[in-house]
Amino acid sequence: MNEERKIETEVVDDVDAPPRARVTDTFERKRDYLAGFLAGESETAPAPGEGGSEELKERIVETLKSIYDPEIPVDIYELGLIYDIAVTEDGDATVTMTLTTPHCPVAESMPGEVELRVLSVPGVRDAEVKLVWDPPWDPTKMSDEARLELGML
Numbered sequence: 001m002n003e004e005r006k007i008e009t010e011v012v013d014d015v016d017a018p019p020r021a022r023v024t025d026t027f028e029r030k031r032d033y034l035a036g037f038l039a040g041e042s043e044t045a046p047a048p049g050e051g052g053s054e055e056l057k058e059r060i061v062e063t064l065k066s067i068y069d070p071e072i073p074v075d076i077y078e079l080g081l082i083y084d085i086a087v088t089e090d091g092d093a094t095v096t097m098t099l100t101t102p103h104c105p106v107a108e109s110m111p112g113e114v115e116l117r118v119l120s121v122p123g124v125r126d127a128e129v130k131l132v133w134d135p136p137w138d139p140t141k142m143s144d145e146a147r148l149e150l151g152m153l
Helices: 033-039 053-064 110-119 144-149
Strands: 082-087 092-097 126-131
Touching: 053 082, 053 092, 053 110, 092 110, 110 126
Parallel strands: 092 126
Antiparallel strands: 082 092
16 A cells, blocks of 8 residues: 555657548538528538639638627628638638637637638638737727728728
């Protein structure tokens, strides 16, 4: 009972990130049939690399415009929270975004919601959201439509 145990530790400089799950051609994404039925759309997912990354980027922007800030009645794209959208030819999307403040009430949930919504865009194989604080967000990053909605014009 009183035997001494030795605990060994190892100091490392860096650890490789675990591989991310990816949707491949052999895996068919289940579509929400009710959402498509109610919207009257019959959109099919193009194969990765088909349709061009610019067209895919436009669909991602449209999806991001459906996500609203809970405290400000403006979508996150027009609010200027999205800094960059990068799409590879394989359909991998990387969204660089910020929040209005580091103490934002949705700081934990918003990046996850953005990632899920981007993943739901047909043609997107993988999505990653990078939350950055530099440069910090300020009202000058809002679009004219957002300023008009908030009565700032």
